[in-house]
Amino acid sequence: MSTTADAVIIGGGVMGSSILFNLASRGLTNTVLLERDVLGSGSTGRSSGCVRMHYSNEVHARMAWKSLEVFRNFDEVVGGSVKNQAAFVETGYLIFSGNDDVDVFNTNVAMHQKVGIQTNIISQEDAAEIAPGFKLDDCPAIAYEPRSGHADPSGTAAAYATRAREMGAQIKMQTPATTVEISSGKVTAVVTGQERIETPSAVIATGPWSRRFLLQHGIDLPLEATRHEVVHLKRPLDKLPNHPGGGDIANLIYFRPEGSDLTLVGNGNIEQVVDDPEIYAARPSQSFIQEVWSRLVRRIPVMEEAEFSTGYAGLYTSTPDSHPVIDKVEGIDGLYICTGFSGHGFKLSPMVGVLMAELMLDGQATTIDISPLRMSRFREGDLNSPSYGFKVLV
Numbered sequence: 001m002s003t004t005a006d007a008v009i010i011g012g013g014v015m016g017s018s019i020l021f022n023l024a025s026r027g028l029t030n031t032v033l034l035e036r037d038v039l040g041s042g043s044t045g046r047s048s049g050c051v052r053m054h055y056s057n058e059v060h061a062r063m064a065w066k067s068l069e070v071f072r073n074f075d076e077v078v079g080g081s082v083k084n085q086a087a088f089v090e091t092g093y094l095i096f097s098g099n100d101d102v103d104v105f106n107t108n109v110a111m112h113q114k115v116g117i118q119t120n121i122i123s124q125e126d127a128a129e130i131a132p133g134f135k136l137d138d139c140p141a142i143a144y145e146p147r148s149g150h151a152d153p154s155g156t157a158a159a160y161a162t163r164a165r166e167m168g169a170q171i172k173m174q175t176p177a178t179t180v181e182i183s184s185g186k187v188t189a190v191v192t193g194q195e196r197i198e199t200p201s202a203v204i205a206t207g208p209w210s211r212r213f214l215l216q217h218g219i220d221l222p223l224e225a226t227r228h229e230v231v232h233l234k235r236p237l238d239k240l241p242n243h244p245g246g247g248d249i250a251n252l253i254y255f256r257p258e259g260s261d262l263t264l265v266g267n268g269n270i271e272q273v274v275d276d277p278e279i280y281a282a283r284p285s286q287s288f289i290q291e292v293w294s295r296l297v298r299r300i301p302v303m304e305e306a307e308f309s310t311g312y313a314g315l316y317t318s319t320p321d322s323h324p325v326i327d328k329v330e331g332i333d334g335l336y337i338c339t340g341f342s343g344h345g346f347k348l349s350p351m352v353g354v355l356m357a358e359l360m361l362d363g364q365a366t367t368i369d370i371s372p373l374r375m376s377r378f379r380e381g382d383l384n385s386p387s388y389g390f391k392v393l394v
Contacts, residue, residue, distance in 0.1 A: 004198045005170075007360065008190040009033040010177045010213070011205035013044035014153055014346055015338050017160035018353030019203055020169050021078065026357050029168030032197055034190065036176035036209075039161055040154035042277075043207045046314025047346040048230055048266055050245060050256055052093040052148035053117045056108050056387040056394055057323070059372045060344060063351040065117045066367070070350035071151050077350075078159055080166045085159035086151045091257055092244040093148035094131060095393070096299070097141035101249055104387040105141050119145045133240055133302050138250065150245060150256050153346045160353070180204075180217055180335065187334035201334045201360060208277035208315040210339040219329065222320050222378055223340050226271040229284035229313045231292055232262045233306040240302050249390045251295040262309055265296045268343050268392035277315055284311035316343040321383035322394040324348075326355060326365070327375045336360060337375065343392065 006028055009016045012035025020033045035041070051071050053064040070077050074086040097105040112119045122144045124136045130144060161171050172192075180202045181189040189198045206213050208225035235241075243263070245256035255265040270288065274280045289308060297304045319325065322342040329335040338356055341348065355365040372384050386394030 003195060005032045006030040006199065007201040007203065008177075008197055008199045009203045009205060010190065011035065011207060012039045012157070012161070012171070012173065013042050013205065013207055014040065014157040014160070014349040015341075015352055016203070016205040017157040017164070018349045019205060019338065019356045020164040020171075021160040022353035022357035023360065024164045024167040024169050026361055028361065031164075032170045032172060033161065033164070034175050034177045034192060035171070035173045038173050039171070040157040043315050043317065044153045044157050044346065046312055047153040048254070048256070048264055049150045049153050049346060050254060051088065051151050051347045052145055052245065052247065053112060053119065054093070054095045054108070054143060054145065054247060054393055056104070057372070057384050058111060058115065059368065059370065060323070060348070060394070061112055061115055061117065062368045063348040065115055067348050067350040068148065072147065074156075074159070078163045080163045082159040082163050085155040085162075087155050088149060088151040090147060090149040092130060093145040094127060094244055094246045095143040095145075096139050096246065096248045096250055098250040099140055101388060102140045105143070105249075108387065109143050117145070118147055119143055131243055134243075134300055135298065148245065156346070156349065182217070182332055182335070185331060185333055187332065201336070203336045203338055203356065203360075205338040207339060208274070208317045210317055210337075214337070221325060221337075221340070221375065224318045225274040225277045226316045226318045227274050227280050227313050228266065228268065228271055228316055228343060229288045229311065230264060230266040231284055231289050231311040232258055232264055232309040233293065233296070233303060234309045235261055235263050236302060236305040237261055239305070240300065243300065246299070247390070247393055248299050249388060249393065251298050252390055253292060253295045253299070254392050255296060263296070263303065263306070265292050267292050267295070269390060271316065271318070274315060280313065280315065282313050284313055316341070318342045320378070322386060322391050323384045324373055325375050326352065326359070326370050326373045328359060329375065
């Protein structure tokens with residue numbers, strides 16, 4: 001069976017859904033999203049959901065800043081029947097510098113302020129008021145983003161998809177793409193096990209499956225599927241009823257409140273390369289639980305009295321410089337790549353959709369300069385240089 005579409009999005013995570021919605025909001029509604037399983041079933045469904053803006057490179061910081069405004073006003077931006085599916089919660093976000101990072105930390109905060117991000121270096125006394133019970137005397141510098149927080153990754157993906165469908169887009173789940181047909185240097189169709197969809201444009205937004213899919217089409221990008229782990233701990237509510245989110249460079253952890261009584265904690269630097277994204281341990285190891293818990297206790301001593309609740313593991317799609325690829329493929333008209341977010345993707349996803357729509361409809365992204373995210377940087381040896389050893393904040 002053969003059908004036609006103006007564009008086909010391959011991958012139904014938060015990136016694919018955001019792209020689909022943003023194309024529809026620009027008027028391109030004869031589109032199809034193909035998802036091998038169900039929406040958000042890959043990396044999106046196992047994201048930690050943090051929404052903050054502290055990064056060491058401006059392209060990430062700008063994308064996170066503009067995305068935060070979408071999260072904070074999600075229902076108004078997306079419209080239609082979507083109501084509170086993104087579920088943004090403002091908690092504020094503290095970033096703790098390590099002893100060796102003070103100068104670059106201050107430089108990065110100044111860059112954020114120049115961009116327009118609401119953030120400041122605060123004193124230990126101010127931090128103690130924001131986060132009672134935190135150990136702060138080892139912090140040479142602390143930054144605070146009062147408007148940051150967290151949101152629901154799966155809910156966000158579903159909301160984008162729902163609204164795009166309301167505007168005329170099609171979504172086909174349990175429908176993996178098998179190949180993109182290319183003729184005379186142009187995309188001509190996307191093929192699934194059930195049909196051939198004639199189209200001039202295809203977007204590969206397949207997360208940890210991207211390298212495998214791209215290699216089928218002769219495109220070799222340095223992408224690795226890497227396993228990350230997250231733990232939920234039940235707080236002693238009489239001593240720590242709530243707390244802000246945090247990124248701790250000294251202890252190499254990130255954390256945020258979850259629900260009414262849990263704290264989510266992870267470590268973006270502990271990663272395991274996974275050969276097959278279909279096969280990996282989906283629960284955290286005992287050694288990871290103990291390690292990340294002990295690191296959290298260094299920052300929040302009362303968490304020594306916490307109880308283990310649950311945990312999970314998911315997959316990042318990592319690049320050598322921990323920055324994504326958002327680009328059109330040279331030499332293949334109509335083929336676009338959106339992958340390699342290296343654990344940063346969810347908080348950037350609203351702006352990723354905007355930028356991809358600009359790239360596809362206008363020929364280039366204009367809201368933000370995404371040249372640092374071009375495919376050719378790997379061949380050129382022009383990688384982005386993070387100023388922190390903590391990958392979460394590159």
